[in-house]
Amino acid sequence: MPVDQRADGAAGGRPAIELAGLTKRYRRGKDWLTAVNDVTLSVPPGQVIALLGPNGAGKTTTIKMTCGLILPTEGTIRISGYDVARQRSHAVRQLGAVLEGSRNVYWPLTAWQNLMYFGRVKGMRGHEIRPRAEQLLADLGLWKRRSETVGSYSRGMQQKVAIAAALITDPPVILLDEPTIGLDVEAARTVKDWITHLAADEGKTIVLTTHQLGIAQELAGRIAVIRDGTVIADLRTPELLSRYAEDRFEVTVAGPLNGFAGTLPAGARAEADAGSTRITLRDADQGRLHAFLGELRAKDVPLVSVSQARPDLEEVFLRLIRDDSAKEHAA
């Protein structure tokens, strides 16, 4: 029976990914640039976590440090309990990665040759790789074109090969850095469906970075927002979305507002629809809401509904970044 050599010595229930005090500083002339600053994250098995942030926030550096492709200045990384710095050979077997801005696979080779190569580069034997490669190519709709060079594929098909290559060893942890970038709607949908399948049906732990926030909202159960190398929010997706929900209400009234429109509270926005008008009250507390409803009643405007609006992830993200930036300036 093989001896378990995991650095954490945990018997079970260990996180799939543990980043502790992860810091990366680059030398730029005489100065040091901090790309990632004291990032600590613990991702349990089976969770899909989206790592969001503006360009240059440190997402890709974090992903590459997690893979062992970039050495951290400080901090530790464990994948399924294996320390990436001290047990790299074990740790890399636990993960597959699709990296941003890269082809990830050899375009002059066929899809089949790529999968065989990337399986063997992880130390697998040919007979272990073949059934898995057949399954992946069939599931991703590439089987019929497996003997064509990847360079002749469409962008979406190339990305599917990159995903298949990352999955060839059936790793429990998958790192996807901008997996849908540059893809058309249909190809992006296929990739999204696959991520959902991997998480829901195969129990994979997935770290996803993307600028397409709708995708993150749809796929991730947890979202970490990173800015200037620092994690400024790390919450389950519903909690993050509700973070700014308490101060925004939507009031729907029947018919047009007519003369009442001029008396809307500051910051309110009215959108007329067929037979109704939806008024969004931003930055409104319960007192302002009641006052507004009172005015509607006084003017006999027929009320249809009142609801607390849930901002979408894009709005939450922008507010988080803005608030953090404002805090920084104030400091």
Next chain:
Amino acid sequence: MTLPAPPAAGGSAVTARIAGNEAGKQGRLLMSRRGLVAFGVVAGGANFVLFRLLIGGGHISTEMVALTLPGLVLGWAFAATMAVQGAGDIAEEVLGGTLEQSQLSPARPSVLLAGRLAGLTGQGLAGAVVLGLVFGVGFGVHYTIGPGVLVPLLLTIADALGYALLMTALVLRVASIGAIVHVFNMAIMFFGGMVVPVYAFPHGVEMFARVLPTTLGVEALSTTLAGRGLGGAWTDGTLPWLIVHVVALGSLAWVTYLNTLRRARREGGMSPR
């Protein structure tokens, strides 16, 4: 979720498999651009003919072919081709992101490197053997071929590998590596024994030529092929200096490659900057 304990990562069978996989990939990439490789071999041969005609005043002397063929085969067709292929492959892999993906292997970088070098050797030898046979048989060149020939031949192959590896390593550090490889390759072509034998140069140029990769090997090999044996190559100083050259260049290249790879991991330099 219970994760299976992975198999031992450092086992020799796994290591050999991963190195073989890397060499096989080089071979498959070579096949994917076989037209270009064939063109390179033909161009090398055409250059050789041109030099022979120019120097022979419109005639090609079999004696001169015999004296300069080792320079063509080992200097140009083997060393220069490997340097171009090695540097080009790494540059392509950095741009394509496949270098990073291949580094997600449980094997040490030196194992992947050994596989890469084996693949490169195959590529270089393919063209070298073709040119050697075409000109050797085509011009009826007679060499004294004995077991002693293997010593300078293998040392020259090792020297060429050191050169190719050094150029490959520098891709990760030097943006204009293409120009540097070109300059070195031109120097090998003109001073490495392919145009005229090295002893025909003035003393200063001769000394410079011997510092270049493969030149000492070509000289030592020519000595043994001329029937003067290993003893002849040893007493004229080419063989001992060749050994020194191989060790020095090989060590420099190996250390440079591993250091540049480490530095690239420290600075995030394995992907396009």
